[in-house]
Amino acid sequence: AQRVTQPEKLLSVFKGAPVELKCNYSYSGSPELFWYVQYSRQRLQLLLRHISRESIKGFTADLNKGETSFHLKKPFAQEEDSAMYYCALRGYGQNFVFGPGTRLSVLP
C-alpha cells in the first residue's frame, strides 16, 4: 500500500527560527516525492520535488529511503511562509497520494 503521513497538524515557529515539516511514506518501490503548498485562498501548488534536488524559497527536502522520510526544511522561517503544506507521493498507477497536511504558522 502507498501511504503518506505528516505527524504534525500544526507547527508554529517564530520568524527567523528554523523549521522542519515531517513527512514519512510507505511504498514498496521507488517513489517520487513532492511537497505542495497552499497559501491562504490560493490553489494547491508545487513547492518542490525530490528528483530536482533544488531549493525553492529557501526550502529543501531530502529523500531518505532508509527512514522512508522526506522532511521539508528551511533554516530561517519568514512570515510569508505561513501556509498549509502537503507531502505527496507518486507511485502505483502514476497517481498522487497526499498526506493530511501541516499548517505552518510563522509568528512575528
Added chain:
Amino acid sequence: DAMVIQNPRYQVTQFGKPVTLSCSQTLNHNVMYWYQQKSSQAPKLLFHYYDKDFNNEADTPDNFQSRRPNTSFCFLDIRSPGLGDAAMYLCATSLRTGITLNTEAFFGQGTRLTVV
C-alpha cells in the same frame, strides 16, 4: 492566466439532488484528476482520466461519476448527494508520455460543495 479552472467556486445543493461540478484546463494535459478533500484531511483521489480512459479508485462510491467530453473539460457528477459528500472538490491535471508522468499535478482552486 489560470491554467486549471473550476466552476463554480461554491456550490450549494439539496440532499439527493444531482449536482455537476466542472473543470477546464488550458495546459493540454492528457491526465485529469478529481480529488475530494474534507476538512483537515488529505485530498483523496476519486478517479482520473488518461485521455479518454477512465480509471476509478476502488473505494469511490457509485454515487460519483465523471465525464470527459474532450481534452479541456472534465465533469464530476454526484447523482444523489448526501450530507457526507460536503467537501472541497479539487481538479488537477498532469502530462503523461507512455507510462511516465512527466509533470507534477496542477490544481484548480477547488469547488466547495455544501449539501443542505
